[in-house]
Amino acid sequence: MADFGILGFGAYLPQKRISRKSIFDAIGWINASLKPFAKGARAYANWDEDPITMGVAAAQACLAHAPQEVEAQTLCFASTTAPFLDRQNAGIIAAALDLPKQTHCYDFSGSQRAALSALIVASQNPKTRLLLTAAEQTPIRAASTMEILCGDAAAALLIGEGKPLAKLHGTKTIYADFVDHYRTANAKTDYVLEERWYRDEGLVKFAPQAILPLLEEAGIEAAQIAHFIAPVANPALARHIAAAVNIKPTALADSLFDTCGYAGAAHALLMLVQVLEKAKAGDWILATAFGQGCEAILLQATDAITDIAKHKTEKQGAITHTLQDQLAQGIIENNYTKFLAASGRLDIDWGMRAERDNRTAQSVAYAKSRALYGFIGGICSACQTPQFPKSHYCVNPECGALDTQTDYSFARRLARVKSFTEDWLAFTRDPPLIYGNLSFEGGGNIFMEMTGCETGEIAIGDLVAMQFRIKDIDTVRDFKRYFWKAVPVRIGKVEKETGKERTKSKGGGHG
């Protein structure tokens, strides 16, 4: 019988980080008790990122890391902050990943433990391979504890039978309608009760109920646990949980507080990805998630994990980064108002250009969905020219053949900047709007928006990768539409501060 467990993993962290000191400097006068948290930085989604785009990026990283060419039969998206209440979010992600039409897609929500819930459900149906992607963009109010503790992020696992990197040895769940925080369907943000209630009557009482029987059934001692994943917003609480189940504090997995912050329903998977990136064969991994009870899963890293110790794989030309790389490669923002603006929490006068009507012709969006979501163009069978969008007549002026194009995916291809500008006139929620003509490696050309780059950074000839992002927001009809954007490929670049200006002497680039 094949083993069941984790076949692949990946994560996505928004590039933008705000230093918590900047947050505290802005709101400390309102809530001085947050001062102990005014250290490190938290990740935040820019205006063109949301749980769907982050979920896509994490799933892409997961599929790229997976050592085996395996296809998911189901796709689950776990989040409590999915953009749509009634439009399948997983369906959008599946379209962006260009998964087969027969893929069973579903959303999991309603609790901070939604992602582990999905994993446990999948373990009850081991023959069906699951791509589980979880993302969270916790809605926050200024000066709240959540604002300073949370971070936006996504993580994904490929789960099923085969040669797992970590084999699943058991799961345990308890439920309790324990209210330490909640967010109703009508509320924009959470209502959070005091931490002592959450810690003393919640966490330290639920954890033993799930963990102790799980270890006992597996015949494992607490002392054998090498990595204990206890995802909580305030990492100090994790020590209390560990103590309640006699797990040594040194086994506690990094909470990612310093560089990311608590990513809600995605955090258990995010911490798990970090653990898997460094786990050694034989390591026991205990992962939990809390939210109206507790989920606990027990995994053991296998020999297969050694084979992918080097995660910086280049697959089909696309560059994927480990979570460790992404943690180190953020852009630190010290401007609190930019942080507010990114999530629409600042009522900004963007000017009259922002009044443009972004009504989406849904019939067109559906008819062209493989182009728009899957980023599928065409390649001419007569002259082998890749092109976007796919068209009846080949774009190659030397060819022009009719109806010769077959599907060709651009989603995981790298491109070079042929021309660009930083446009201060165009409306964008993160000025300037940067866009240009790009030439794909292997052929193909597109005029496209760029994102995730700083003013003065882009030059002719730069290498860019494709990321699924929010293209436009229709504020009149409360609708988002998505497409792909180019992001700079920063190989070996390290964390840096914002504020660099393009110098007048900068030339056309290094093309």
Added chain:
Amino acid sequence: MADGICNKVAIIGMGCSKFGERWDARPEDLIIEAFEEALQDAAIDKKQIEAAWFGVFYDEQNTGKSAYPLSQYLRLPNIPVTRVENLCATGTEALRGAAYAVAAGACDIALAMGCEKLKDTGFGGLPERTKGTFEDLYQPSFTPPGAFAQLGAAYAAKHAIAMDDLKRAMAHVSWKSHQNGALNEKAHLQKKLSMEQILEAPMVAYPLGVFDCCGVSDGAACAIVTRPEIAKTLCDGPFVTIKSMQLALSNGTEMGHQSWDGASTITTRKAAQRAYKEAGISDPKAEISLTEVHDCFSITELVLMEDLFLSAEGMAYKDILDGRYDADGSMPCQIDGGLKCFGHPIGASGLRMTYEVYLQLLGRAGARQLQSPTLGMTHNLGGIPNRNVAAISIFGLNE
């Protein structure tokens, strides 16, 4: 084999409204202003006009759709009137329609009118527009300066020119046009600028500063055309004839194929080759006296000098800095001030350019008059560098 339109059409009258922020004027006012000037210039009766072409781009906030507004404003006697629109070549398209009609003998006298009222949006720059229901879903939310600014970085990289040097040449383009525009009472902007003012202007879209961008204004311009044999009966002296009218449209190569370098306009090169051939011009650098080109942005004019084969590849910036295209240079460009000083009321621009060439050829350009020009060329580039329409017209005197 078609032999083209050279010497088959005469322009017997032209008019041009004052361009600018015409807050007080409606399209009707601008059109009447241009039309009455042209009618008096041609010395014909309105009833002699047998057909008309009307160029309007932004119908949504201008005159509305169709050619009906022109017919109504001018109280034309139920003659055929056709509305045309082809981006920034719209005004030239109106002229092309009228010219082809008289050349074909479909009518004897025709009117081409272009008008645009841009300054009713409430904000600076061009109004927002849709690119198409599918294109809006994936193309960048670009602005015209941002789309044309692409030429700057790509041109600098292609020719290994330091951006500071390119910026100086771009600034010279604007400086020269302001020098010229200051002599033109119909121009929107009639103020000279220093090189420092231009170079130190705030950035709009890298590498374009504010003064690298043309103005946005309201205006109308028109032409009355007929066949040369009829013109001879109507005109006492020499008259202007069309030597060439050529159009080239992008077919997706620039946006979708790697063969385009991003630093030139394919369509201008194609249209220029055809236009020179149609006009019988073998050496444009020597034969053309003046040009009015699509200087929507300074970098556009610079790149166009090469696309029109007036400067050698990679040498336009040097020719510009050497003053070759200045008023006292060997081939003045934008002697009326160009889009830079007139602004760019889209439907009118092609005809406004023609108006200046027309005045220059007839020796009626006043303080801007060049010495004995023989051939003048107009050029429009509608759209953006990677998806556009290029229109080139060449005019001279009757033979």
